[in-house]
Amino acid sequence: MTIALIVIIALVVLAALTVAATLRGRDADSATGRLERETLSRDRGTVTITETDVELPTGKEIERSAVVARREGSAVVKAQPSEITEWVAPDAEQVGASRRAFLNRSIIGSFALGLGGFGGGVLAFLWPPFITGFGATISVGKVSDIIQSIRDAGGFLYRPDGRMWITEYPAGAIEKARGVYSGPELAGMEAGVIALFQKCPHLGCRVPECLTSQWFECPCHGSKYNRVGEKRGGPAPRGMDRFAMTVSDGVLSVNTGNVIQGPAIGVNTTGQEAEGPNCIGEATH
Numbered sequence: 001m002t003i004a005l006i007v008i009i010a011l012v013v014l015a016a017l018t019v020a021a022t023l024r025g026r027d028a029d030s031a032t033g034r035l036e037r038e039t040l041s042r043d044r045g046t047v048t049i050t051e052t053d054v055e056l057p058t059g060k061e062i063e064r065s066a067v068v069a070r071r072e073g074s075a076v077v078k079a080q081p082s083e084i085t086e087w088v089a090p091d092a093e094q095v096g097a098s099r100r101a102f103l104n105r106s107i108i109g110s111f112a113l114g115l116g117g118f119g120g121g122v123l124a125f126l127w128p129p130f131i132t133g134f135g136a137t138i139s140v141g142k143v144s145d146i147i148q149s150i151r152d153a154g155g156f157l158y159r160p161d162g163r164m165w166i167t168e169y170p171a172g173a174i175e176k177a178r179g180v181y182s183g184p185e186l187a188g189m190e191a192g193v194i195a196l197f198q199k200c201p202h203l204g205c206r207v208p209e210c211l212t213s214q215w216f217e218c219p220c221h222g223s224k225y226n227r228v229g230e231k232r233g234g235p236a237p238r239g240m241d242r243f244a245m246t247v248s249d250g251v252l253s254v255n256t257g258n259v260i261q262g263p264a265i266g267v268n269t270t271g272q273e274a275e276g277p278n279c280i281g282e283a284t285h
């Protein structure tokens with residue numbers, strides 16, 4: 001508190017000094033015929049010529065000598081004759097036109113500049129961002145290789161670059177799936193795979209796989225999903241969210257910038273039951 005008071009007082013004094021110095025400077029500026037202290041001290045060091053050193057002429061003497069010089073003609077420099085040209089007024093039309101042209105160009109230039117800036121901003125906004133990893137479309141690889149990797153990993157393939165799980169979708173369930181899922185989901189499912197967002201739709205925890213039950217089981221509040229992300233238990237409001245997929249020449253691409261909401265509670269296209277003990281107990285909330 002005391003320190004703050006001292007700082008405030010110091011600031012007030014500083015401000016007062018600054019104002020006083022400014023006013024003084026202004027006074028000095030407006031004064032005419034007044035020598036600065038620095039100039040006076042400099043002059044003090046120089047030699048001063050006084051009337052006792054040199055006898056200076058008086059004002060009358062100077063005037064008298066000027067009159068004499070003028071009479072004798074020595075002080076007047078005669079002007080040389082020069083060619084006189086007639087003054088021609090500038091063309092009013094031309095002056096007006098150039099002023100108009102200047103104004104027109106200024107307006108057009110400003111307009112073009114503004115329009116260019118706006119256009120640039122719009123282009124920058126619409127231009128597809130150069131992103132890689134999560135949020136971008138990720139080429140995962142050949143579907144046949146992916147299925148092999150899933151099997152090698154025990155039923156679940158994790159891709160950290162896309163924050164996603166990739167699992168197999170059984171061919172026998174595809175007819176049922178066609179009545180539930182959208183085209184971008186079915187594109188991968190019909191090829192035999194599905195890409196699921198790792199984030200739990202309940203409160204956003206990362207959902208891990210459970211190798212014993214062959215389900216996904218959330219450790220936060222116990223939500224459970226079958227291997228294709230359809231909800232089987234817990235407080236989650238729906239199945240696991242998933243990504244739009246495309247398959248071209250047998251290569252799977254997953255658009256991680258396009259998250260599709262998981263299926264509603266009750267959707268169970270594969271009918272997969274827990275294949276062993278669960279990793280997580282019942283829901284805690």
Ligand code: FES
Nearest residue numbers: 200202203218221
């Ligand atoms: S965050 Fe997964 S169940 Fe709550």
